[in-house]
Amino acid sequence: MRFVDEFRDAEKAQALAAQITALCEPGRQYKLMEVCGGHTHTIYKHGIDDYLPESITLVHGPGCPVCVIPMGRVDDAISIAEQPDVILTTFGDMMRVPGGQGSFFDSKAKGADIRMVYSPLDALKVARRNPDKRVVFMAIGFETTAPSTAMTVLRAASEGIENFSIFCNHVTIIPAIKAILDSPDLRLDGFIGPGHVSTVIGCRPYDFISAQHAKPLVCAGFEPLDILQSVYMIMGQLAAGRAEVENQYSRVVPWEGNPKALGVISEVMELRPYFEWRGLGFISHSALKVRDSYAAFDAERIFEVPGVRVTDPKACQCGEVLKGVIKPWECKVFGTACTPETPIGTCMVSSEGACAAYYNFGRFSRDRVKEAIRT
Amino acid sequence: MCLGIPGEVVELLSDQPDLATVEVSGVRRSINVGLLENEVVSPGDWVLIHVGFALSKIDEEEARAALEFLEGIGQAYDEELRALQESGIDGP
DSSP: OOHHHHOTTHHHHHHHHHHHHHHSOTTOOEEEEEEEHHHHHHHHHTTHHHHSOTTEEEEEEEEOTTTTSOHHHHHHHHHHHTSTTEEEEEOGGGTTOOBTTBOHHHHHHTTOEEEEOSSHHHHHHHHHHOTTSEEEEEEEESTTTHHHHHHHHHHHHHHTOTTEEEEEEEBOHHHHHHHHHHOTTOOOSEEEEOSHHHHHHOSGGGHHHHHTTOOOEEEOOSSHHHHHHHHHHHHHHHHTTOOOEEETTTTTOOTTOOHHHHHHHHHHEEEOSEEEETTTEEEETOBEEEOGGGGGGBHHHHSOOOOOOOOOOTTOOHHHHHTTSSOGGGSTTBTTTBOSSSOSSGGGTSTTSHHHHHHHHTOOOHHHHHHHHHO | OOOOEEEEEEEEOTTSTTEEEEEETTEEEEEEOGGGTTSOOOTTOEEEEETTEEEEEEOHHHHHHHHHHHHHHTHHHHHHHHHHHHOOOSOO
């Protein structure tokens, strides 16, 4: 099932693809990174790669919040869950993420009380209903999700709910993009900017990408045509020798972001000096922790957290996938030892992870790729 | 968890000013609209919903296009919708 068969605007897409091709400089190779996991999902679901000229490669970035959580943080959360009278609550995506000592599912099977929730407010509700338990919310996500966690802490504070805390693993997108731009492994020509993160942070924080690195970034929506149009806008900038931040998704993303959302994040949370990202290593000022004024809601201060650093399994190349250095199917264990049912790496766990997107929509196995190259 | 899904505001709850009832693909649920404090939200408006919170107001045309797209992506949206359905952030 491919883009052209199913997409209602196939003609528009073809026209855009032709315009994109016309903007390519003969002999030049282009690498564009889509930062957001939601975009990766769309790209594979609709085979957008097939629409682009061969000289343009779409590279997947680090914008899947589940994928960037290092194994040690999963172990830390499990250690909290296994303490007396604790209920750990988490988004469903986290359940199968492997830590060094197994996943949340494994820990639950051994008797820990770990529950899936849709919203941090559901976690707060669990706390209200279980006053004799200590309810911890495993908070993950970029700036899209952090305001919701912050609002929930504010709510807990105003209601005086004392048995609720968060294990804060919120990360921020800009330092990750900086780390990728500084990485010697990869030469990128431009960025397809994240859509929903930008509804919160707006477009201004990306200015350094154009100003200091002379590369275009276009904030993009999630439909196939949005992505093609964003590629067209990036290619137009490159052809004209421009490097600017543009907003293809202006019907949803306000240029200034959501000031209220930014306000509640900074009321409740502050930047950590550093945080470990799976595959990217330690990045300065790249994650959030609970401020002193809300210490009563900070699981890291309430519980003893081992904080052990766990090295990723040798076979797993999620790090290279998250940095866009390799394609998912180039990983040694892709589709063989590592599948969505039995993931080794986080990129195979979340439906927004690049490996899961490839596996679910492309089903490339290494043998098939070899075969394709041979024929 | 990362999906943003559009919902139509059907009712604002006067006793709980942060909450609104929205309809998403036929499912009615309460969501928190506290992050839209700087904007006026009224029944008939469309909002982008993420983990139980409205992140931004969106226009109806965008909302319908996004919904059509999401309904086409299958599993990830079905899971998100089921999770929203099971969620009940309003009551105690």
